[in-house]
Amino acid sequence: MGKKMGMWFFLFTEILFFGGMFLLYSIYRYKYSQDFHSGAAEENIILGTINTVILLTSSLTIALSIAAVKKGKNIPSSLLQGATILMGVTFLVIKYFEWTAKINIGIYPDSPVLLKLAKGEILFFGLYYVMTGLHGLHVLVGVVVISFMLHFTRRETINRDNYARLENTGLYWHFVDIVWIYLYPLFYLIT
Amino acid sequence: MEEKYAKDHAVATSTYTAVWLALLILLAGTIAVAKLRLLAQFSVLGSLLIASAKTGLVLAFFMHLKYEGRFLKAMLTVAVAALTLLIGLTFVDVWLR
Numbered sequence: 001m002g003k004k005m006g007m008w009f010f011l012f013t014e015i016l017f018f019g020g021m022f023l024l025y026s027i028y029r030y031k032y033s034q035d036f037h038s039g040a041a042e043e044n045i046i047l048g049t050i051n052t053v054i055l056l057t058s059s060l061t062i063a064l065s066i067a068a069v070k071k072g073k074n075i076p077s078s079l080l081q082g083a084t085i086l087m088g089v090t091f092l093v094i095k096y097f098e099w100t101a102k103i104n105i106g107i108y109p110d111s112p113v114l115l116k117l118a119k120g121e122i123l124f125f126g127l128y129y130v131m132t133g134l135h136g137l138h139v140l141v142g143v144v145v146i147s148f149m150l151h152f153t154r155r156e157t158i159n160r161d162n163y164a165r166l167e168n169t170g171l172y173w174h175f176v177d178i179v180w181i182y183l184y185p186l187f188y189l190i191t
Numbered sequence: 192m193e194e195k196y197a198k199d200h201a202v203a204t205s206t207y208t209a210v211w212l213a214l215l216i217l218l219a220g221t222i223a224v225a226k227l228r229l230l231a232q233f234s235v236l237g238s239l240l241i242a243s244a245k246t247g248l249v250l251a252f253f254m255h256l257k258y259e260g261r262f263l264k265a266m267l268t269v270a271v272a273a274l275t276l277l278i279g280l281t282f283v284d285v286w287l288r
Contacts, residue, residue, distance in 0.1 A: 008263060012270040019274040026278060027285055045222075052218055056245075060211040063253045067202060174253045181245045185238035189225035 007168040011175050018179050021131050025186060028123045035120020039128070040191045042107070044098055048188035051094050052180065058087035059177045062146070062170045065153075072160040074153055081150040081166075084173070088143040095136050099129075128187055135183060138176045145169050202252065210252045217245050 029036045065080035106113030107125055114122055149166050152158040158166050221241040225234060251257040256264065 004259075005263070008266065012266065015270050015274060019277065022274075023278050023281055027281060030282070030285065049218070049222065053215065056211065056214045056218065059214075059249060059253050060207055063202075063207050064204060067204065067207070070201060171254055174249050177253075178246050178249055181242050181249070182239075185221055185225070185242055189221060190235055190238055191225070 003164040004168060004171065007171050011171065014175060018131075018134075021127065021134070022182065022186075025127050025131070028120065028127070029186075032118070032120025032123060035118045036124050037191050038118075039121045039124030040187060040189070042102075043128075043188045044101070045188050047094055047098050048184055051091050052184045054087045054091050054094075055177045055180050058084045058091075059174050061087070062173050066163065066167055066170050069153065069158060069163045069166060070160055074156055074159065077166075078150055078153050081146055081153060085143055085146050085150065088139050088146070091139055092136060092143075095132065131183060132187070135176065135179050138179070142169075142173050142176055146173065202255070202258075206252065210248050213248055214245055217241050217248075 061080045061084045065077040065084065068074075068077035068080060102108065102125075108114065109126060109129055114125060117125075146169055149158060149169050152165065221238055224237045224241065250267075256267070
């Protein structure tokens with residue numbers, strides 16, 4: 001209980017960290033709903049949906065990896081953690097292609113093309129880059145941390161009697177998943 | 192008491208898989224709501240409600256909140272309430288300006 005409490009406290013600060021950006025998004029969306037509508041139409045729904053499936057599935061694999069360690073099954077747990085890492089990396093690769101496609105048509109912060117758009121669209125893409133960027137950074141951190149957990153699990157310093165580190169890593173990964181659960185409809189679906 | 196929480200609830204693989212399937216169904220649902228323009232005027236609300244249902248599932252099962260003590264649940268409620276209040280009050284300010 002105590003070991004997890006620290007992680008939960010950290011996640012509460014993360015709620016407010018992302019919460020501030022969600023606040024900005026909702027106010028600007030309210031003030032510039034037509035511009036947000038046209039902005040969202042530019043997003044690639046297929047890639048966004050694939051990434052959602054990837055993150056939801058990676059949440060399943062990390063949860064199963066923890067359940068496996070609790071039963072003393074370190075090898076299946078390592079494989080599940082490896083799968084989670086692979087999905088995290090795939091998510092980031094897809095994100096890279098999405099950003100590149102946008103940058104190629106001249107849509108990036110402060111670009112001449114972007115600055116000619118309506119004010120609300122500038123805000124939409126600004127929020128898009130900041131929010132998916134910071135979320136992507138969280139995914140990257142998660143991938144690195146899970147890689148360490150995989151190492152510990154293989155060396156069996158994480159085992160059926162000592163798995164708090166892995167459990168906390170799981171909590172963090174699920175939180176990152178939850179942030180995406182909201183980012184996905186807000187940037188890709190709502191038009 | 193402490194023993195009860197220290198000894199973790201083992202959640203069955205089938206439970207996790209069922210939660211994952213439910214999440215995918217909700218994902219399909221949220222696309223349907225947005226693309227088929229079902230309830231067009233409520234699309235924002237609908238999408239956010241579905242996202243919150245997905246979040247509830249992740250929190251309850253993947254994050255084990257269902258099996259945690261009251262203290263942690265209360266703490267999370269306070270954090271979420273703080274964010275809701277923050278967004279709510281800001282909107283009141285925007286509307287009344």
